[in-house]
Amino acid sequence: MLNIVLFGPPGAGKGTQSEKLIEKYKIDHISTGDLFRKHLGEGTDLGKLAQKYMDEGNLVPDEVVIGMVDDKINQTKDPTGFIFDGFPRTVAQAKALDELLTAKGTGISGMVSLEVPEEELRTRIKERGKTSGRVDDQDEAKISNRIKVYLEETLPVADYYDKQGKLSRIEGVGTIEGIFSSICKVIDNY
Template identity: 75%
Template sequence: MLNIVLFGPPGAGKGTQSEKIIEKYQLTHLSTGDLFRKHLGEGTELGKLARKYMDQGHLVPDEVVIGMVDDKIANTPDTKGFIFDGFPRTVAQAEALDKLMQKNNTEISGMIALDVAEEELKERIRERGKTSGRADDQDEEKIATRIKVYLDETLPVADYYEKQGKFSKINGIGTIDGIFEDICTVIDRF
């Protein structure tokens, strides 16, 4: 089973590249944002638990997020693998994901990180904001905060996978197809 963590800061091109990866390798997209919307919308037990934390202004604890990921994996038995988008965001989540994958007799094949300079990220996010209508993509302070949170909290996840020999960095500047070719070269070695 091919299980990829697609990694990179906001504006690096993860969404664009994940669509291409999913199509070529027939992977199941596993986005924690989508899982939250599903569980909240369906009123599942996990959704109710998440809602309780959110209503109190708290972050949803890792165990609840992992529970949602576990549910998705368990209910997608015939997949060729998963592409994890927006998860794991912390080393604790990465460790929990490894345990979850072992429980399901598989493992993370590798992490692919899109590397893009900060000024380029800001420009891409601003451009995306013009077409997406996302207010947070047009606010300089929010853009800077999102990048800082990534650098402070999420970047250590790359070190976690690097220590396992599962980390690959791809230059995220270039043509969409050129970057995709570089990604495929890495995936084909997994």
């Protein structure tokens, strides 16, 4: 199975590139943001709890996230692989994901990290906020907190996969197609 972690800070373009990768490689998409929104939309207790953390710009606790990811994997019939978008966000989640996949007879093929300067991230997030209606994408304090949380809590995940020889860094500034082409060159070598 082809299992890819698409990694990068908020606003790096993970969602945009995920859509293209899913189409090209015919793999299933696991986005924790989508899982949280699904649970919130259905009014589950888990969704409400996740929303509380997201509204504050903080990470949802690992055990909640891992349970949702495991549930999504188990619901997927005959998977050829997964693209993990926005997950794992902590080293503890990365270790739990490795254990989960190993138990299912597979593992992470590689991590693709989209590298984007902070000022570009801020610009992109604000632009996305205008079109998506996401209030948290329009609040400067929440944007700053999300970037800070990424740098302090999420960035170490790249080191975790780098130590396994699975990290590839991609310049995340340029055309959507150019960035996509760079990502595909990496994935085609898995």
